[in-house]
Amino acid sequence: MKLYDLPASPNARRVRIFVAEKGLDIPLVPVNMMENENKTDEYMAKNSLGRMPLLELDDGSCIAESMAICRYLEELHPEPPLLGRDALDKAMVEMWQRRMEFELLMPIIAVFRNTAEMFKDRVQQIPEMAEVEAENVKAKIEWLEKELEGKQYIANDEYTAADITAQCSFVMAKAALGIRIPEEMSNLNQWWERVTSRPTARA
Amino acid sequence: MKLYDLPASPNARRVRIFVAEKGLDIPLVPVNMMENENKTDEYMAKNSLGRMPLLELDDGSCIAESMAICRYLEELHPEPPLLGRDALDKAMVEMWQRRMEFELLMPIIAVFRNTAEMFKDRVQQIPEMAEVEAENVKAKIEWLEKELEGKQYIANDEYTAADITAQCSFVMAKAALGIRIPEEMSNLNQWWERVTSRPTARA
Numbered sequence: 001m002k003l004y005d006l007p008a009s010p011n012a013r014r015v016r017i018f019v020a021e022k023g024l025d026i027p028l029v030p031v032n033m034m035e036n037e038n039k040t041d042e043y044m045a046k047n048s049l050g051r052m053p054l055l056e057l058d059d060g061s062c063i064a065e066s067m068a069i070c071r072y073l074e075e076l077h078p079e080p081p082l083l084g085r086d087a088l089d090k091a092m093v094e095m096w097q098r099r100m101e102f103e104l105l106m107p108i109i110a111v112f113r114n115t116a117e118m119f120k121d122r123v124q125q126i127p128e129m130a131e132v133e134a135e136n137v138k139a140k141i142e143w144l145e146k147e148l149e150g151k152q153y154i155a156n157d158e159y160t161a162a163d164i165t166a167q168c169s170f171v172m173a174k175a176a177l178g179i180r181i182p183e184e185m186s187n188l189n190q191w192w193e194r195v196t197s198r199p200t201a202r203a
Numbered sequence: 204m205k206l207y208d209l210p211a212s213p214n215a216r217r218v219r220i221f222v223a224e225k226g227l228d229i230p231l232v233p234v235n236m237m238e239n240e241n242k243t244d245e246y247m248a249k250n251s252l253g254r255m256p257l258l259e260l261d262d263g264s265c266i267a268e269s270m271a272i273c274r275y276l277e278e279l280h281p282e283p284p285l286l287g288r289d290a291l292d293k294a295m296v297e298m299w300q301r302r303m304e305f306e307l308l309m310p311i312i313a314v315f316r317n318t319a320e321m322f323k324d325r326v327q328q329i330p331e332m333a334e335v336e337a338e339n340v341k342a343k344i345e346w347l348e349k350e351l352e353g354k355q356y357i358a359n360d361e362y363t364a365a366d367i368t369a370q371c372s373f374v375m376a377k378a379a380l381g382i383r384i385p386e387e388m389s390n391l392n393q394w395w396e397r398v399t400s401r402p403t404a405r406a
Contacts, residue, residue, distance in 0.1 A: 048350065049302070061291060068298035075290035087278035088264060095271035099252070128329050147251065 002027045003069075004043075006052035010105060010168040011066045013203070015053045017164050018070045020200035022077045026055075034118070067097070070161055082161045089156060096155035096162035103140045104169040107133040112176045137179060141188070148187035152194065159195065167195045205230045206272075207246075209255035213308060213371040214269045216406070218256045220367050221273045223403035225280045229258075237321070270300070273364055285364045292359060299358035299365035306343045307372040310336040315379045340382060344391070351390035355397065362398065370398045 003019070005028040006012045019026055031037045031052050038050040046062040047054045055063040055072065063069050074083045083097075084090030113119045114130035144166070148154070155162040170192065173179040181188045195201065206222070208231040209215045222229055234240045234255050241253040249265040250257045258266040258275065266272050277286045286300075287293030316322045317333035347369070351357070358365040373395065376382040384391045398404065 048346065049306070057291070063291075063294045063298055065298045065301045068294045068301060071297045072290055072294035075293060087275055088260075088266075090278060091266045091271045091275035094274045095266055095268040098268045098271060103252070124331075124335050126329060126331050126335065128327075129332050132327050132329065143251065 001058060002029050002056050004029045004031050004046070004052050004054040004056065006031055006033055006038075009052060010109070010172040011051075012053040013168045013171065014066050014161075014164050015055075015069050016203040017168070017200050018073065018082060018161065020203035021080065021082060021159075021164075021198075022073055024073065024077065067101075067161070082159070082164070084155070084160065093155045093160045093162055097160070097165055100154065100162050100165040100169060104137065104144070105165060105172070107136045107140070108169055108173045108177065108179075111137065112172070116176065134177075134179075137173065141179075141181065141185070145185040145188045148191055151187075151191075153191070159198070163191075163195050167192075167201070204261060205232050205259050207232045207234050207249070207255050207257040207259065209234055209236055209241075212255060213312070213375040214254075215256040216371045216374065217269050217364075217367050218258075218272050219406040220371070220403050221276065221285060221364065223406035224283065224285055224362075224367075224401075225276055227276065227280065270304075270364070285362070285367070287358070287363065296358045296363045296365055300363070300368055303357065303365050303368040303372060307340065307347070308368055308375070310339045310343065311372055311376045311380065311382075314340065315375070319379065337380075337382075340376065344382075344384065344388070348388040348391045351394055354390075354394075356394070362401070366394075366398050370395075370404070 003015065003026045005016070007030060016028075031043065033052070037043065038047075038052060044050055046056060047064045049064065051064060053064075053066060053069060055069045057063070063072055071083065074081070082093075084093035110133040111130045113123055114125045114127065114133070119125060144154075151157075153159055153163050154166055170181065181192055183189070206218065206229045208219070210233060219231075234246065236255070240246065241250075241255060247253055249259060250267045252267065254267060256267075256269060256272060258272045260266070266275055274286065277284070285296075287296035313336040314333045316326055317328045317330065317336070322328060347357075354360075356362055356366050357369055373384065384395055386392070
């Protein structure tokens with residue numbers, strides 16, 4: 001098994017943290033996107049969308065999409081459960097993981113893609129789009145602060161994939177856009193302290 | 204159990220088809236978005252993002268997000284499996300379901316939101332965004348045609364949630380944007396025939 005990795009990508013980081021939380025040791029193969037290593041025929045045969053992360057199994061099967069990789073690893077190594085325990089709990093983790101992905105991570109990535117120098121020649125940047133999504137990110141951070149009232153973690157009372165997605169979103173927001181959790185948001189700041197003090201946070 | 208529904212929404216349709224494929228009979232509660240029924244305090248207490256579909260259980264628990272609802276129903280009613288059988292198969296269904304969601308459904312919704320009259324007062328419409336995403340949709344339909352070569356269904360050799368998401372994407376593309384599967388794309392047209400001839404297609 002090997003994991004094709006894009007070190008700075010929030011999606012790749014989600015999977016690396018998931019792997020570390022499971023206590024697994026999967027060899028990483030860094031793919032240099034700036035050198036178009038993800039667009040070679042060899043790589044495109046593994047993932048026709050040319051994206052990372054990608055998990056290649058020993059029989060050559062390739063699993064793309066961060067959450068599909070996590071789902072596979074959860075099936076093989078159920079402990080500790082990061083995608084929920086019983087039916088309702090699994091639904092709650094899925095709901096919150098998706099909310100973190102759609103309400104935080106994607107708008108943050110949208111702001112970055114529509115403003116960053118490195119994407120200038122790769123996508124048609126739309127500054128108005130970046131503005132709209134930056135406002136959206138701010139509003140969703142306020143929403144999440146309220147939703148965290150009385151909660152230790154995002155989906156339930158333990159650390160799950162929903163926390164991983166949220167924490168990788170905030171890492172990117174800070175590093176790429178300078179957006180931080182406002183000081184007065186005590187729920188989010190306590191949660192941030194809780195998740196980033198885990199030994200896996202820098203995976 | 205009851206399902207808060209938005210009849211014309213592709214996300215709500217995905218869940219209705221999933222429910223019908225499982226042979227379940229869950230009462231539908233239509234929510235009128237144009238009358239802001241999804242923004243009442245009562246509804247916002249069930250889903251603080253004010254969106255449909257939403258599954259309310261008899262104990263009052265509420266599950267938002269289409270795929271979280273499907274995950275819950277799959278756990279309770281595993282037959283027929285619509286989210287995969289073994290670990291690798293589940294990963295493949297998740298991968299393809301997400302690809303259909305991110306590469307087809309979301310760009311189609313983005314074109315609609317950025318052009319439709321009904322969204323004029325609800326979102327800040329960006330015509331350039333609609334153009335970029337419409338090109339994206341076209342490119343992804345071509346990509347999918349190639350990916351379907353030699354395959355009966357999108358994720359594996361049986362009908363799964365990945366097909367449901369793709370079919371609801373094409374329903375919306377046609378109804379809302381007039382985008383159809385080009386005649387010369389035989390793989391996609393055969394697949395379309397296959398999925399829309401199922402008794403659940405009009406759920």
